[in-house]
Amino acid sequence: LRPLFKPSQLSRVKASKLDELQTAPPGKLATDDQIMELLRSERTFERGFRLLMNQYRERLYWHIRRLVLVHEDADDVLQNTFIKVYRGILQFEGKSKLYTWLYRIATNEALSHLQSSARNSAASIDDESASLVGRLQADSWFDGDAVQLQLQKAIAQLPEKQRIVFNLRYYEEMPYEEMASMLDTSAGALKASFHHAVKKVEALFKET
Amino acid sequence: MKEHDLADDELKALSPLLRDQKRKGDGLQLPPDYFDRMEAEILNKTVGKAADRNTARSVAPPLQARTRNLWVRRTATAAAAALALLLAAWWFFKPQTAAVEAEALAVSAQTPSDEEIEIYVLENLQDFETEQLAVLQPAAGFGAVLPLQDETTAPKPDEASKSELKPEDLERLLDDMSDEELEEIL
Numbered sequence: 001l002r003p004l005f006k007p008s009q010l011s012r013v014k015a016s017k018l019d020e021l022q023t024a025p026p027g028k029l030a031t032d033d034q035i036m037e038l039l040r041s042e043r044t045f046e047r048g049f050r051l052l053m054n055q056y057r058e059r060l061y062w063h064i065r066r067l068v069l070v071h072e073d074a075d076d077v078l079q080n081t082f083i084k085v086y087r088g089i090l091q092f093e094g095k096s097k098l099y100t101w102l103y104r105i106a107t108n109e110a111l112s113h114l115q116s117s118a119r120n121s122a123a124s125i126d127d128e129s130a131s132l133v134g135r136l137q138a139d140s141w142f143d144g145d146a147v148q149l150q151l152q153k154a155i156a157q158l159p160e161k162q163r164i165v166f167n168l169r170y171y172e173e174m175p176y177e178e179m180a181s182m183l184d185t186s187a188g189a190l191k192a193s194f195h196h197a198v199k200k201v202e203a204l205f206k207e208t
Numbered sequence: 209m210k211e212h213d214l215a216d217d218e219l220k221a222l223s224p225l226l227r228d229q230k231r232k233g234d235g236l237q238l239p240p241d242y243f244d245r246m247e248a249e250i251l252n253k254t255v256g257k258a259a260d261r262n263t264a265r266s267v268a269p270p271l272q273a274r275t276r277n278l279w280v281r282r283t284a285t286a287a288a289a290a291l292a293l294l295l296a297a298w299w300f301f302k303p304q305t306a307a308v309e310a311e312a313l314a315v316s317a318q319t320p321s322d323e324e325i326e327i328y329v330l331e332n333l334q335d336f337e338t339e340q341l342a343v344l345q346p347a348a349g350f351g352a353v354l355p356l357q358d359e360t361t362a363p364k365p366d367e368a369s370k371s372e373l374k375p376e377d378l379e380r381l382l383d384d385m386s387d388e389e390l391e392e393i394l
Contacts, residue, residue: 062236142237199222
């Protein structure tokens, strides 16, 4: 599982800077650059990976959870996401922001999970959303009321990509520009997609 | 905070109903200490596994390394065998050629010259039969020995019979010989 280090990637970081990062308290937020510096050295890789998880675990969890809804599924998807990050972090070239890259992996993992669940149950999209909400209702880690459940049901009926855009903006309040770099779409198109999604969810929510 | 305000204003304009619903929360909960346990589990699956694998590697080489070693060994064996074959071939051909050349030189060195043959014949004339002496060309006398006759140059039976000395020729030959030479022959 351990990523392979290229010789050129080994220990290019100044020792003093690494020591500073290594001795920093775990709760202290590190920048993406600092995390990447730690990850590029074999000696400090583990520390860098711990920092990365610490920094992004909650944001990624909630992003995944709102797509798959059930905690158990979200846990599986999040673990797979971090394992993929662990394996592929040295291939990250820094062309996009680290969290954009992480979100992309998490989104792909969540969608793969949903698709595989749908294949296993051989259900239509409507049945799929109903099944998802049914599982949420049975989830011991959901204590919402009927209205909150109805909102989740309405969101679950959105098409896949629109649901991602809706969640990123509605719950996570992600700027459109960041969403655009993550989803490889223009900010304008995402804004239009969000507006459509809001109207659709509102209509479905009012129906019930 | 700025993005939060922007998003809130946007939602307020789009759907006040959803904005209010958002403030009430979504009802999704988490097990206590979930993130710490999840992090430990992932580290166990990634960093821990890598550490285990590194330990295992020090005890027994992985299949890939063993296969690689096997290929290296096979390549080395093949190279050694090829080198041995080349050396054997060189040894087989090169010294043999030299030996043949040396032998030929030795034979050519041992082959007596015409002059040596003449001296030898004259010194050992009594050991030769008359027929053998008759083979000598009369015109050339004892100073010339007939070349060795191979199949192509050998006279045909009738030619051979023609070349045999007749009694009168032998008589003439004996007349031409000096007394010393006759004494030596007898």
